[in-house]
Amino acid sequence: MKRIAILLSLAVLFGCNSNPNRELGRYKMDQEYLVASTLWYQYSPEAKALYYQGFNIAKERVLEYNRVPGDKPKAVVVDIDETMVDNSLYQGHMIETGIGFTPETWKAWTDSAMAKALPGAVEFTHFCDSLGVEVLYLSNRTVHEMEATMKNMQALDFAFIRPQNMFFKDSISGKEPRRRMVSQQYEIVLLLGDNLSDFAEIFENRGDDWGESLVEQQKEKFGKRFIIFPNPMYGDWEKNVYDKQKQLTNQQKFEKRREKVLSF
Numbered sequence: 408m409k410r411i412a413i414l415l416s417l418a419v420l421f422g423c424n425s426n427p428n429r430e431l432g433r434y435k436m437d438q439e440y441l442v443a444s445t446l447w448y449q450y451s452p453e454a455k456a457l458y459y460q461g462f463n464i465a466k467e468r469v470l471e472y473n474r475v476p477g478d479k480p481k482a483v484v485v486d487i488d489e490t491m492v493d494n495s496l497y498q499g500h501m502i503e504t505g506i507g508f509t510p511e512t513w514k515a516w517t518d519s520a521m522a523k524a525l526p527g528a529v530e531f532t533h534f535c536d537s538l539g540v541e542v543l544y545l546s547n548r549t550v551h552e553m554e555a556t557m558k559n560m561q562a563l564d565f566a567f568i569r570p571q572n573m574f575f576k577d578s579i580s581g582k583e584p585r586r587r588m589v590s591q592q593y594e595i596v597l598l599l600g601d602n603l604s605d606f607a608e609i610f611e612n613r614g615d616d617w618g619e620s621l622v623e624q625q626k627e628k629f630g631k632r633f634i635i636f637p638n639p640m641y642g643d644w645e646k647n648v649y650d651k652q653k654q655l656t657n658q659q660k661f662e663k664r665r666e667k668v669l670s671f
């Protein structure tokens with residue numbers, strides 16, 4: 408019953424933002440392009456295997472780095488969304504209603520505490536715990552979303568779900584100041600994320616080549632210090648699809664997407 412109530416409130420929120428003057432069928436098509444990536448993420452065993460692969464490599468690295476003595480306690484910094492938990496049902500609502508991301512619908516989604524754990528994620532946190540390595544959750548969910556997020560992740564049995572391990576977004580969305588703050592207290596041995604900016608500041612400005620040369624520059628770190636998970640649904644990579652223009656209409660976005668696939 409609770410689940411139905413939450414889904415209804417999400418539907419109402421999405422519904423409130425809809426434009427009644429617009430023909431429903433056409434409006435819904437605006438998020439239709441997300442169907443394949445969302446289905447792949449939700450149902451393909453390949454996606455699940457990639458999560459297991461990432462967490463398996465992460466466990467090996469934690470074991471290896473934990474053997475090296477250091478002055479500070481060791482920690483793994485993890486992103487939350489599409490790294491530890493799956494929000495693809497929120498994407499499903501976007502597709503269903505034709506309305507893109509808004510902070511209001513996102514807040515309703517995080518309040519619902521309905522995100523699912525990704526394969527291998529919960530176990531990884533307990534593995535770190537068994538070695539005495541701390542897991543720190545560095546997320547761009549806002550501080551107002553922390554309580555519901557903790558409730559959600561506690562119910563999923565993640566380890567280290569307590570306020571002092573949560574580093575959520577206050578005013579600055581860039582993660583570097585929070586990483587610096589964390590490294591005063593801990594030695595960060597590993598970073599896990601689905602978006603390049605989860606790893607290092609240099610990825611925050613990708614440039615016109617979509618960040619390709621930055622990845623080239625940092626290629627030795629993937630699988631060593633940076634563990635990346637697949638997220639075909641959204642991410643900073645999308646900014647280059649739209650030539651970093653923020654105020655495009657849905658029609659203009661549609662055209663940019665078409666232009667890009669053909670100019671590859």
Ligand SMILES: [Mg+2]
Pocket residue numbers: 486487488489490600601602
């Ligand atoms: Mg993420």
